[in-house]
Amino acid sequence: MNIAEYSGVWVFIEVKDGKIVPVSLELLGAGKRLAEKRGVELSGILVGYGVKPLANTAFEYGADAVYVYDDPIFKLYRTETYMRAIIECTNRHKPEIILYGATSTGKDLASAAATDLATGLTADTTILDIDADTGLLQASRPAFGGNIMATILCKKHRPQMATVRPKIMKAMNPIPGRKGEIIEEKISIREEDVRTKVLEIVKSATKQVRIDEADIIVAGGKGLGDAKGFGLIHDFAETIGATVGASRDAVEAGWIEHHHQVGQTGVTVTPKIYFAIGISGAIQHLVGMQNSGLIIAINKDPDAPIFNSCHYGIVGDAFEIVPMLIEQFKRVLTAEEVKNA
Amino acid sequence: MLHVVACIKQVPDTKVAKLNPKTNTIDRASAPAILNPYDTHAVEEAVRLKKRYGGTVTVLTMGPPPAVKAIRRCVEIGADEGYMISDRAFAGADTLATSYALTKALHKISQIRPIDLIICGKMTIDGDTGQVGPGIARRLDIPPLTSVNKVVEIDKEGGSAVVHRKLEDGYEVVKSTLPCLLTVEKEINEVPYSPMPNLIKAARYQPTIWAVSDLEDVDRTQLGLKGSPTIVGSVWAPPKPQGGEILQGPVNSQVDQLMDILLQKKELFAVKGGAS
Numbered sequence A: 001m002n003i004a005e006y007s008g009v010w011v012f013i014e015v016k017d018g019k020i021v022p023v024s025l026e027l028l029g030a031g032k033r034l035a036e037k038r039g040v041e042l043s044g045i046l047v048g049y050g051v052k053p054l055a056n057t058a059f060e061y062g063a064d065a066v067y068v069y070d071d072p073i074f075k076l077y078r079t080e081t082y083m084r085a086i087i088e089c090t091n092r093h094k095p096e097i098i099l100y101g102a103t104s105t106g107k108d109l110a111s112a113a114a115t116d117l118a119t120g121l122t123a124d125t126t127i128l129d130i131d132a133d134t135g136l137l138q139a140s141r142p143a144f145g146g147n148i149m150a151t152i153l154c155k156k157h158r159p160q161m162a163t164v165r166p167k168i169m170k171a172m173n174p175i176p177g178r179k180g181e182i183i184e185e186k187i188s189i190r191e192e193d194v195r196t197k198v199l200e201i202v203k204s205a206t207k208q209v210r211i212d213e214a215d216i217i218v219a220g221g222k223g224l225g226d227a228k229g230f231g232l233i234h235d236f237a238e239t240i241g242a243t244v245g246a247s248r249d250a251v252e253a254g255w256i257e258h259h260h261q262v263g264q265t266g267v268t269v270t271p272k273i274y275f276a277i278g279i280s281g282a283i284q285h286l287v288g289m290q291n292s293g294l295i296i297a298i299n300k301d302p303d304a305p306i307f308n309s310c311h312y313g314i315v316g317d318a319f320e321i322v323p324m325l326i327e328q329f330k331r332v333l334t335a336e337e338v339k340n341a
Numbered sequence B: 001m002l003h004v005v006a007c008i009k010q011v012p013d014t015k016v017a018k019l020n021p022k023t024n025t026i027d028r029a030s031a032p033a034i035l036n037p038y039d040t041h042a043v044e045e046a047v048r049l050k051k052r053y054g055g056t057v058t059v060l061t062m063g064p065p066p067a068v069k070a071i072r073r074c075v076e077i078g079a080d081e082g083y084m085i086s087d088r089a090f091a092g093a094d095t096l097a098t099s100y101a102l103t104k105a106l107h108k109i110s111q112i113r114p115i116d117l118i119i120c121g122k123m124t125i126d127g128d129t130g131q132v133g134p135g136i137a138r139r140l141d142i143p144p145l146t147s148v149n150k151v152v153e154i155d156k157e158g159g160s161a162v163v164h165r166k167l168e169d170g171y172e173v174v175k176s177t178l179p180c181l182l183t184v185e186k187e188i189n190e191v192p193y194s195p196m197p198n199l200i201k202a203a204r205y206q207p208t209i210w211a212v213s214d215l216e217d218v219d220r221t222q223l224g225l226k227g228s229p230t231i232v233g234s235v236w237a238p239p240k241p242q243g244g245e246i247l248q249g250p251v252n253s254q255v256d257q258l259m260d261i262l263l264q265k266k267e268l269f270a271v272k273g274g275a276s
């Protein structure tokens, strides 16, 4: 492989329900910074059916060009079909780097494509950098359960590929009307030859809480003692109109469902306010919430690591402090209601 | 009769693993070796399919000799046969080289008994990538189905499988041809306590162990460190955060101080009953 033939930074643009998913916009921002440092173009690769107009969004968020595969065969995501598009396009245009969101689709696609392209793939990257001279991508990620960070390199193979965790990279401020080049690609895949069929898509009946979309999160940990104690978290959240989050230990204790879990094996969140109550602040928890706007920690142990990662902390018993906060908020918020009435 | 193969791995229990502060590497002696938790569900699902359709459950692992213990754990869960590939040449493999080696072993297993279905755990807790399963599927040129949280049906005669793939906001029902490869979520099943006969069988179980020379058509340049496009450039401890302000004074006053801080962002808080 002549690695000098490979040039440019690509982002796989994932589409869901007719919209580009947020992590793809974040990656256009991250990809732009890499491309500028290396002095190359940033391109998107957009696969789907009826997706071509979305290329304009990609331009506004920093893409210089977008490769578009718009075909009924790509209506629903399937590894087999999407992978063929990625592989063909890569072999034809030879990018130096391809970034994917570390979503279930992004990970599925990247893992399959990396095998056929016989190249390196770094999973769940949280920090990206590039050597401007050699184009070597430095993809860093938590390793060994988040105890350490590892910087992964792929020296002799191209493209260098990484999946990147959502909510970590910053999207550019979109520039309305910014233009780029649309490159329409064609691929011939016959439906009869595809071995997988999506029979049905079932959305959860009760719209599952998406903690990553919340403005305020009240998160509770093992320090709440038991399921009943964890009720305090629900009470507080309800009082202030917040969403409930949890540490893994609270989830594993069965006090709350997994989709509320914040952290490395849960969700990464960036709310405007994050309350960590009875949470010690293990590194695996911190990676999921440390970019929150305002972090408030309440913990009875003055040496709890969470106090190193919060903006304001109260050393004390949650069962004493939180009810006081609930009281105060109730008073303030009802006063507000009266005023607004 | 189904032949289901589960690919499994022995991992250090990262939950209790300690970091050697000098070298920034995991002190393996500090961490007990366990069967990767996600793989217990892969094996359990294979065992359940065997109960439903009849057949054989085989497990396969790549690892150093002590990894035999992980295979024994699979036998406890109900696996019939275990294979292990073990050789210095495999050492240092990244996900690409790992899927290559396992695929060579799967070829050999399928000569002994054709494989209908391969099941892998969602990911390992030490590598945390989830890339090996899809990698194997690509190398065998069979469909990979990731994030599976339910197997609806395996129809060997009809040559098809129907599964649920978990999505961020629900699931999709997918039909695939057989053979195919599934990677499974933890929620797919609960692993019960193992019955006594399994425990007895497992205690003495000796898997078949193959070295590179026992496998066919192996390109040695694709094995281990040599066959791995990625390398670990450096490992480092995550930067210690700066720390914030710890509120002082009597509890009442601390709560008041906090309220002052929070109410600067008053617009974020919902007024109960709606401000109409």
Ligand SMILES: Cc1cc2nc3c(=O)[nH]c(=O)nc-3n(C[C@H](O)[C@H](O)[C@H](O)COP(=O)(O)OP(=O)(O)OC[C@H]3O[C@@H](n4cnc5c(N)ncnc54)[C@H](O)[C@@H]3O)c2cc1C
Pocket (backbone or CB within 6 Å): A144, A145, A146, A220, A221, A222, A223, A224, A246, A247, A248, A249, A250, A261, A262, A263, A264, A265, A266, A267, A277, A278, A279, A280, A281, A282, A283, A284, A285, A288, A298, A299, A300, A301, A304, A316, A317, A318, A319, B014, B015, B016, B125
């Ligand atoms: C591979 C791997 C992945 C992981 N992924 C995640 C993840 O995604 N998310 C996650 O959260 N963790 C994760 N963990 C687990 C993580 O290492 C910690 O074990 C976990 O976050 C601890 O949860 P906790 O803070 O609730 O419990 P603990 O560490 O037990 O802390 C409880 C805290 O509550 C305080 N407390 C007790 N009583 C009170 C009281 N009355 N009032 C106030 N404070 C009180 C204590 O002082 C203590 O600090 C992962 C671990 C591994 C190995």
